[in-house]
Amino acid sequence: MHFLEELAQRFPKDRLLTDKELLSPYESDGLTAFAVTPRAVVIPEIQEEVIEIVRTCAKHKVPFVSRGSGTSLSGAALPVEKGIVIALNRLNHIIELDPRRRIARVEPGVVNIDVTKAAQVHGLHFAPDPSSQIICTIGGNVAFNSGGAHCLKYGMTSNHVLGLKAVLATGEVVEFGGDSIEGIGPDFTGLFGGSEGMFGVALEMVLRLLPKAETFHTVLAGYDNLEKAGNAVSAVVASGILPGAMEIMDRLAIDAAEAAVDAGYPKEAKAVLIVELEGPQEQVESEKLELDAIINASSPIEIQVAKDTAARLKIWKGRKSAFSAVGRLSPDFIVQDGVVPRKRLGEALRRIEQLGKKHGLRVANVFHAGDGNLHPLILYDGTIEGELERGEELAGEILEMCIEMGGSITGEHGVGMEKRFYLPKMFTEDDISFMKQTRAAFDPDSIANPGKMFPEGQAPALTLYGLHPLEKKGVISRE
Amino acid sequence: MNCPSTIEEAIEFVRGAKQIIPAGVGTKRPKTDSPDILGLSDFTGIIEYEPSEYTFSARAGTTIAEINEALKINGQYLPFDPPFVDAGATLGGTIASGLSGPGRLRYGGIRDFLIGIRILNGEGVVIQGGGKVVKNAAGYDYPKLFCGAMGTLGILLETTFKVFPSPRATRTLELSLDSKKAAIETLCIIARSQWEPDALEFFPEHNKLLLRLAGNADALDARLPKILQELSYCDAKELPEGEATDQWHALQEFDWAPRDAHILKAPITPKDIPELEQALSGNTVTRHYGLAGNVAWIAITGNQALEKISTLLEDQGIAAGTVRGNMKRFAYGKTRSQKIHEAVKEALDPLGKFPVFQ
Numbered sequence: 001m002h003f004l005e006e007l008a009q010r011f012p013k014d015r016l017l018t019d020k021e022l023l024s025p026y027e028s029d030g031l032t033a034f035a036v037t038p039r040a041v042v043i044p045e046i047q048e049e050v051i052e053i054v055r056t057c058a059k060h061k062v063p064f065v066s067r068g069s070g071t072s073l074s075g076a077a078l079p080v081e082k083g084i085v086i087a088l089n090r091l092n093h094i095i096e097l098d099p100r101r102r103i104a105r106v107e108p109g110v111v112n113i114d115v116t117k118a119a120q121v122h123g124l125h126f127a128p129d130p131s132s133q134i135i136c137t138i139g140g141n142v143a144f145n146s147g148g149a150h151c152l153k154y155g156m157t158s159n160h161v162l163g164l165k166a167v168l169a170t171g172e173v174v175e176f177g178g179d180s181i182e183g184i185g186p187d188f189t190g191l192f193g194g195s196e197g198m199f200g201v202a203l204e205m206v207l208r209l210l211p212k213a214e215t216f217h218t219v220l221a222g223y224d225n226l227e228k229a230g231n232a233v234s235a236v237v238a239s240g241i242l243p244g245a246m247e248i249m250d251r252l253a254i255d256a257a258e259a260a261v262d263a264g265y266p267k268e269a270k271a272v273l274i275v276e277l278e279g280p281q282e283q284v285e286s287e288k289l290e291l292d293a294i295i296n297a298s299s300p301i302e303i304q305v306a307k308d309t310a311a312r313l314k315i316w317k318g319r320k321s322a323f324s325a326v327g328r329l330s331p332d333f334i335v336q337d338g339v340v341p342r343k344r345l346g347e348a349l350r351r352i353e354q355l356g357k358k359h360g361l362r363v364a365n366v367f368h369a370g371d372g373n374l375h376p377l378i379l380y381d382g383t384i385e386g387e388l389e390r391g392e393e394l395a396g397e398i399l400e401m402c403i404e405m406g407g408s409i410t411g412e413h414g415v416g417m418e419k420r421f422y423l424p425k426m427f428t429e430d431d432i433s434f435m436k437q438t439r440a441a442f443d444p445d446s447i448a449n450p451g452k453m454f455p456e457g458q459a460p461a462l463t464l465y466g467l468h469p470l471e472k473k474g475v476i477s478r479e
Numbered sequence: 480m481n482c483p484s485t486i487e488e489a490i491e492f493v494r495g496a497k498q499i500i501p502a503g504v505g506t507k508r509p510k511t512d513s514p515d516i517l518g519l520s521d522f523t524g525i526i527e528y529e530p531s532e533y534t535f536s537a538r539a540g541t542t543i544a545e546i547n548e549a550l551k552i553n554g555q556y557l558p559f560d561p562p563f564v565d566a567g568a569t570l571g572g573t574i575a576s577g578l579s580g581p582g583r584l585r586y587g588g589i590r591d592f593l594i595g596i597r598i599l600n601g602e603g604v605v606i607q608g609g610g611k612v613v614k615n616a617a618g619y620d621y622p623k624l625f626c627g628a629m630g631t632l633g634i635l636l637e638t639t640f641k642v643f644p645s646p647r648a649t650r651t652l653e654l655s656l657d658s659k660k661a662a663i664e665t666l667c668i669i670a671r672s673q674w675e676p677d678a679l680e681f682f683p684e685h686n687k688l689l690l691r692l693a694g695n696a697d698a699l700d701a702r703l704p705k706i707l708q709e710l711s712y713c714d715a716k717e718l719p720e721g722e723a724t725d726q727w728h729a730l731q732e733f734d735w736a737p738r739d740a741h742i743l744k745a746p747i748t749p750k751d752i753p754e755l756e757q758a759l760s761g762n763t764v765t766r767h768y769g770l771a772g773n774v775a776w777i778a779i780t781g782n783q784a785l786e787k788i789s790t791l792l793e794d795q796g797i798a799a800g801t802v803r804g805n806m807k808r809f810a811y812g813k814t815r816s817q818k819i820h821e822a823v824k825e826a827l828d829p830l831g832k833f834p835v836f837q
Contacts, residue, residue: 100667101748159591180746182774184800190623214673240644282698339612343531371614408615434606441822
């Protein structure tokens with residue numbers, strides 16, 4: 001029996017999509033530069049169906065790409081022409097949430113924020129908070145080890161996944177880790193996190209929940225140049241305070257945020273720094289005095305302190321909307337994600353500015369300053385001949401700079417489709433063949449999300465970068 | 480014994496060896512005179528330490544003591560309290576055995592702070608996994624895979640860790656309760672509190688909890704009376720600094736376990752404790768529950784008793800791994816036999832030079 005016939009026996013027409021127009025929403029993800037029409041989209045509703053789909057794919061050696069909400073910025077969920085997409089949104093059950101053990105057992109299609117929503121009645125929350133958290137799913141967060149604004153103190157997604165159940169590309173159903181924060185043996189849960197969907201499909205994940213911080217202290221400082229903001233970050237780090245988040249935005253990003261959400265950021269500032277302390281009341285009170293002294297000494301031109309939750313959320317709204325807001329300044333833009341050692345942030349920003357000038361393109365900067373994670377936004381107009389190519393070139397040069405400085409080509413978006421040609425610049429041939437051997441153990445036929453992470457293969461034709469349809473509506477934003 | 484002090488020497492040994500048992504200084508597994516042992520005790524030294532980056536890189540044979548000292552000068556620390564520091568534990572040995580101490584509760588364990596590794600595989604090829612910056616999502620996460628791998632997947636050469644600024648002060652409360660049940664109940668309440676407990680350990684023999692809070696001295700002193708008030712239903716007292724330090728130190732060094740005992744580590748959750756306690760009663764074992772009831776450390780004397788406890792754990796559906804002692808296997812209690820474990824082992828060690836995790 002043919003592959004699709006076999007699936008058709010199991011899935012009704014409304015859950016096995018093959019018509020061109022029904023497939024089109026699945027052609028692309030948050031990296032809109034690429035689009036591929038898959039052979040079919042299957043929409044399982046229960047775990048057994050996912051297992052069956054993967055086993056059918058394994059039997060016929062048909063590639064599959066699993067997908068949540070399709071918010072990846074590295075092209076993680078880009079379909080394969082001869083393959084299928086497994087849309088996991090209906091596997092969206094929080095199977096268990098136990099406040100005593102402080103864990104949540106969830107299916108891959110559960111939306112990130114829904115974990116915290118379910119946990120907060122118990123005073124708990126799920127720490128990883130990518131900016132797309134109101135729509136992105138846990139399956140995608142785990143597959144790409146997503147980050148967010150609060151990684152400095154609490155780490156990335158993988159640091160909060162205790163165990164998981166998955167169907168591997170071979171069809172084997174496995175369990176790694178468990179409900180405890182301890183583990184024994186090689187940490188397979190850790191290896192699965194960030195494996196970019198190339199090992200199989202996670203069916204259930206055990207997430208660690210943390211008590212919600214008792215109080216927050218959020219400060220926004222405006223500076224007349226970027227370097228002063230960077231120096232303030234260094235001063236905070238040197239003081240021994242460990243803030244929950246430290247974020248910097250440059251003038252262009254501030255303009256974008258202001259145009260979009262009127263966050264009330266300083267009008268004259270060339271850069272703003274957001275520092276957030278969180279923890280027990282008395283500790284935050286104590287650190288607050290120190291932080292205030294550091295910020296006052298860093299020559300800011302304006303300081304705003306969030307007096308209540310509403311003011312705090314307003315500051316964050318400006319920050320979290322910055323990426324999509326850049327769409328108001330430019331018809332098209334590329335979101336880059338690189339890491340440099342924190343002490344070289346100032347140098348990195350100067351070089352990005354020079355590179356932008358060289359290519360005649362504007363670059364807005366939003367970054368997680370606490371962990372050196374840059375997000376340059378390269379603005380261009382796709383209707384002007386050559387601008388997209390220049391933008392691509394500039395994006396590549398920024399990544400090369402990150403590697404040269406001893407950083408990374410991705411802090412939180414993953415390699416995916418977008419950066420696979422840069423992997424060999426960070427890792428040797430030996431390193432990459434080690435990765436391929438590992439992948440082959442999970443997926444000997446290379447059917448799970450093929451064409452991602454590793455540099456070979458043809459890139460599908462580039463299309464115009466632009467906003468994700470949901471970004472245009474203001475539903476999601478980029479980190 | 481083969482103790483290379485350079486990568487070249489290590490490569491030469493690996494290329495010529497049929498079987499390889501990577502070892503540190505033997506704080507957990509006694510060293511034998513087997514020709515297969517590749518000792519990393521001479522492969523030492525901090526390669527780079529950037530306090531401003533919250534990272535350091537060091538060779539795998541470097542002792543935790545040396546690292547702690549270097550970090551301390553800069554007001555930083557490894558928040559997961561790596562154990563057996565006084566005994567001389569090395570970075571590599573601690574990673575391979577996947578060991579974290581009481582501090583794991585707050586910010587995570589060794590798997591959460593190890594951000595980069597350079598390893599030597601069975602073919603004598605050096606492989607890099609992870610990176611040198613605190614945030615990195617490029618390539619597969621080998622640093623995590625190698626935590627707890629017991630040297631079965633390759634030889635750790637160099638390691639890069641994330642570190643944090645040390646809390647300026649700590650306070651320790653000792654809580655005595657009437658029963659195990661009451662102690663576990665209180666443990667769950669504290670673990671869910673907004674006090675940010677830095678460490679929380681349970682001593683079942685005395686229905687006692689040890690709670691450590693960390694932060695600024697003025698903040699802790701302002702908070703403590705409120706916490707004691709909330710815990711007024713149990714016998715709670717603050718320990719003097721010296722006594723507190725001794726207690727935490729004893730836990731970190733496993734002083735509570737008989738020196739000749741086998742020590743097992745069993746990942747659990749607080750709800751497993753009552754049944755486990757019942758099952759263990761009547762057996763001559765010493766045990767301690769760490770990480771707010773997320774781990775049972777069990778010390779057993781004698782091989783026969785070890786097998787008996789292993790069966791007992793298996794009946795409880797609990798898996799356990801070795802911590803210290805001369806044991807035949809790495810895994811006790813409930814084991815998970817999955818094809819993928821073998822497939823990964825075969826993929827990363829095709830020549831089968833390293834021990835098998837079993």
